[in-house]
Amino acid sequence: MKSQFEFGKVISDSSFVDREDERKRLSANSESAINTVLISPRRWGKTSLIAQVARENRNEKTVFCFLDLFNIRTEEEFYQKLAAQLIKSTSTKWEEWVETGRKFIKNLVPRFSIGDDPLHDFSISLDIVALKQSAEEILDLSEKIANEKGIRLVVCIDEFQNISFFDQPLAFQKQLRSYWQHHQQVCYIIYGSKKHMMAELFQSPKMPFYRFGDLMMLQKIEKEYWIPFIIKGFKDTGKEIKAEVAAVIPEMMENHPYYVQFLSYQCWNLTDSECTFQTIEQACAELLNQQTILYQREVDNLTNFQLNYLKAIANGEKQMNAAAVVKKYNLGTPGNIKKMKVTLENKEIIDVTGKTIEISDPLFRLWIRKYFL
Ligand SMILES: Nc1ncnc2c1ncn2[C@@H]1O[C@H](COP(=O)(O)OP(=O)(O)O)[C@@H](O)[C@H]1O
Ligand SMILES: [Mg+2]
Structure with a gap:
């Protein structure tokens, strides 16, 4: 039987724990077109939370557009990807995205290349020289599409701290902000890790994105939510774990979402019928063994x-x-x-x-x- 514990990917609805308040707050923000900035250390659940909020709030009138900057290092790449994602997420047929692209990005000739799956798999490439000149069109593209289609657009930008790799991050931020602050039908959810750097981008009065939106510092998930989740994860798959045993997993992992799921999975894997304190000990010892080379290297540095x-x-x-x-x-x-x-x-x-x-x-x-x- 398949485990219900998931880690290292965007988790599905059934593996999602708690975050009631955050979900409410994010839903309200997107309904009222209020921007949000979400910050936490890596693997505390930002990406999973926004994915869940999108699942709960998307409808014909509210469209979520996702942009992950993890592999974006230049302004040009950013504009390429922003244009492509905006067009993709708001069009259902490929004729439609060609039309939208041509209509709103006049200075450019967007080249669409279609992959194996013509509905979802396409890339839009824009001429690099013209790209910077057309930055304005691309930065207003979201609002134009939203108006044209009569929808509310929620643009979600993950790993935003990567803009610090751009040539002129400050000028770039000023440019973004100057366009985005006028948008009425579009709101932005900006999130990222490296708490230090993200905080600097949004909390310093000197920075262009200061007070850009509702600032949320995401916390870990409390033990009281993990225990029933862990018990259920065992029970639904024909195994058992007692509440006082289940409690040890978040305690050892200090409520860290990724590691609670990770250790739960290892325990589940080692369990035939009932997970005991000894099972957890064994799972933990095995994990520490596996990680030793990595940690040794960390310590060497x-x-x-x-x-x-x-x-x-x-x-x-x-x-x-x-x-x-x-x-x-x-x-x-x-x-x-x-x-x-x-x-x-x-x-x-x-x-x-x-x-x-x-x-x-x-x-x-x-x-x-x-x-x-
Ligand atoms: N609300 C949640 N419920 C259960 N597990 C979670 C939750 N949020 C995060 N996790 C666990 O943490 C892992 C990392 O979450 P992720 O959203 O990728 O973090 P981030 O984007 O902050 O780096 C997920 O794969 C999952 O195992
Ligand atoms: Mg993430």
């Missing part, structure tokens, strides 16, 4: 001070500047401690939320505990 810093966090220390902690783990000067925090956060090895510092990967935390403490 750290300075001794940085490793000491991680040991302190892994051991549950909260006051990294306290004299006793500095001495016990040998953390160096206050300046050094401050610098390490920034470096480790930028490398996405730790996550800082307010005063809380966590090792991003809860398995890595267990691994450090096992081998270094």
